[in-house]
Amino acid sequence: MREKELEKLKDYKYGFTTDIETIKAPKGLNEEVIKFISNIKKEPEWMLNWRLKAFERLKVLQEPKWQKPKYPKIDYQDIYYYSAPKSASEKPKNIEDLDPKILETYQKLGIPLQEQKRLNGIAVDAVFDSVSVATTFKDKLTEKGIIFCSISEAIQKHPELVKQYIGSVIPINDHFFATLNSAVFTDGSFVYIPPGIRCPMELSTYFRINASDTGQFERTLIIADKGSYVSYLEGCTAPMRDENQLHAANVELVALDDAEIKYSTVQNWYPGDKDGKGGIYNFVTKRGLCKGKNSKISWTQVETGSAITWKYPSCILKGDNSIGEFYSIAITNNHQKADTGTKMIHLGKNTKSKIISKGISAGLSDMTYRGLVDISPKANNSNNYTQCDSLLMGNKCGAHTVPYIKNKNSKSNIAHEATTSKISEDQLYYCQQRGLNSEEAVGLIVNGFCKEVLQQLPMEFAVEAQKLVGISLEGSVG
Amino acid sequence: MEKQLKNDFEKIIKTTNFSKETIKIKENHLNQFIATGFPNRKLENWKFSDINQIIKKNIGDLGFYNDYSFANKIDPSIFIDGIEHNKIVFINGRIEKIDFTYEDINKIEILDQDQLENSIKYDNSLISLNSAFTNKYYKIVVKENYSLKKPLIIYQTSTKNLKYKNINLRLDFLLENNSCLKLIEISDDNSRKNFTNTFFNFELKKHTILKNYKIDKKINDNIKYSFNNIQQDTNSISETFILSSGSNFIKNEINCNLNGKYSSAFINGIFSLKNHSHHEIRTSVNHLIDNTKSYQLIKSVLDDNSKSVYQGKIFVNSKAQKTDGYQLSKAVLLNENSEFNAKPELEIYADDVKCSHGSSSGNLNKDSIFYLMSRGLDYEQSKELLINGFLLEVVEKITDSEIRNLIKNLIGVKE
């Protein structure tokens, strides 16, 4: 009986597809496709030139090979780089004008765009395949001078801001996937918080890959001006498909003097089936620049989905007294592979960083924490604390910890700790004696293991994340 | 460099009498080295120490030919006083003396290894270089149930006239069941600007103990690489201690395979660096069966523009349940130009294991200095006292008391 229930639960909840007419660019990667994307988005010339510059650079770049998870060669000519719901080609003015099918999709995902009030005051930007389809709560944000819109809209309406900051954290020639994104990015969110403003609500983007053979290349740019604060949430799902789909997003954060950005992700892309067929390749570049003094950037991620996850949300601590934080839970089950971690680059004086990483591997999966802490000769009185804990469930999975530590400053301290453990039989027995079944017991113990990270998430996300932690591991206890 | 390598290789073949098979194997190694060259920072293992650049910058062009037809004279003043010991003396890469005076002659066998096995496969071009150019080498066998009465000291020395040369050393050790060997490697160089490439193999059979103390103390401007490969059978113990201090550059690599149950490996090291020296220790301990144990403790004290690197890897395969693996590295940076790099790595495929690592680096604890100064010590005294205590913890790990005292005297650590 229990097994049947489990079987049901194990199925990917977000694995449905939606039948929607789409406009697609021709398959393949070439200048024409890039022009097509730029044109359909009515971009100014400087943006097109920027994309073409990235494309030139891409021609000489190689795909990185150093990461642990290996993947079959991707045919970049066999991907649609642009796919948009037909009905969104003219962007609807308000939510009521949206294609009802898209609304339905988001409702199934638990993101009822219409019933904003139920979302406890979170402003949502929904990205469907390649384009942003809806942004909620716009009026309330505009009042405060906050800009929260799709990046396409920002390119048209706020070119001076986009021009100044796009590529300022992730340069156009950074690495293969980041550069690919710069050439073909389709949509994503743009946030600007004016000086001294504390954003009154959580801002959120929900990403959804629907069409098949489609890559999703969104680009997010968040700028927190002097003395401002914003908390931003990102969630992702995709339908179940047998083939692998590529997701190569770029996220750039810029925090000016005394500003703070909190960026939270719950990533639950389709992980592939039990035998490792299908699933998303999640190759994402996320980087934050603490540009001003006393600025702070905090990354929190819960990574449970994707066939392969490969991402290192990083902080460049340039401003004096700036702070970088990275809190991560990564769970792999079945055939999933994840290579994730962070980079903390200390450039300014009195900069601080903290890394808390919890990795859980089960089934036949493989998990790597890879991180860099680099304190430069000028970053006096800086410090880093890193804690990496891994939990293994079974002896067919792997857990790896690969920290790179570079201390070039005698006035600065770096401390790193890592442990590997398993759930003890006795802990399980104790919980079962108190009436919990083994799945519940594992969920409880694993959530305890992840607690320090879960605490960092905004309330609404924390509840979802806790459930996800339990569901992701179902079927992994013998 | 290719031309130089080929010419020097020809010269060696002419002046020695290796068998045809050996020459063939050596040629293969030569070609392999020519294909890859010296390792550079693009290789993960050499990320922190680009030896290709280091050789280029500090030495320039290297010669690979050494004339081994003449014996060098041994200067007895190099021998360590106050501790009775057996000796092997290398001068400029040539073995000048093998002396097991203190031992039962039937219990130690010295095999002349002019034939290289072809089976050694390492993804390491320096081992290819070593295999191509090494002179004939020996395999030292410690017979079953025999424990050497006195330690064996291997002196690696070089003379003033040696310059811009590559020297390759090789020794193999076999410890038969229930045997025991204490080994001290001391480098004592008078030469300048050479590249020494040392490759030692250890095969530890059941219930054996190997204690290996590697001492690099004398200041010199040579570039060095040393690779110790240790294979361990059931219930064997290996203890490696590294004092990394005197050379301009040295990278000590320890690869340890725990193949037998209840085997254990201990690796402890001290970097005590000044000036522009740049040293690295890289370990990989492979737990390949259940119930094995490893422990590593590496400490650095870095002054001036010096730099130390510790790359330590613990690998646990899926069979190796009940593994106990521990790794700790600590560094004190005394000068604003000094640098500490670490990559403590865990790669684990079994769930019932206890593995952890820790790393910390920074300056001396200000509160401790303040406390000591409030008791009347001046700043320098306080600093010295703290460093002394910091390093003492590693020295205390040395299990042989005679050698522990010897090393304490060598680095001036007081109790």
Added chain:
Amino acid sequence: MLRINNLSARIDNKSILKNFSLQVNAGEVHAIMGPNGSGKSTLSNILSGKKGYDLSGEVLFENNNLFELETEERAHRGIFLAFQYPLEIPGVNTNIFLKTSLNAIRKARGEKELDAIEFLRLVKEKAKELKFEEEKLNRQLNVGFSGGEKKKNEILQMSILNPKLSILDETDSGLDIDALRIVADGVNSLRKKNNSFIIITHYQRLLDYIKPDFVHVLMNGKIIQSGGPELALELEKKGYENFN
């Protein structure tokens, strides 16, 4: 309520319990005393369903074969074990653990699950009764608790879960005299017509506070003598060695 017939248990081919038999009726308190290694903890583990034993014989709980029930199913039916060494579970809040546990049991019994407010009211009341500092319930489960606190926490859990059969495995060991009294009060307040107890202990002193109906002496996996409370006193006087 509980009938153990000719129970034998082996672990790693070592025989621990040999043809052990015991009957516990509703409302009775049984004390099982014995020296180290006599099989006391094995008995409590088998009753609560720990795996890893080779078993023969029969254990019936309310006429159901206990061997056919999983650990949690036994808990649902009202078997509670106060552990000799309560486990630490890092990161898991004690209150949340208790609530999850209580609701799992209530759900299995077809009772309404308690919401947060009802639960907290219940916990507050029980904690007060047992003089358990409420602040500790917001800490991680047993992490950083002293030995005595862990044991008191077990008794608190017992009184909240309200089991039919409670097994106390050396709950008295490591307790000072005040904590011992609190534990005993906890047991006595639960002692009703329908609730039964098996109290496993080394020493007689706990039995000064909890008066057992029966005392059994366990040696080498067998009950060698049974009697009333006076047996415990006699045992205390003579010691296990001379008891035979």
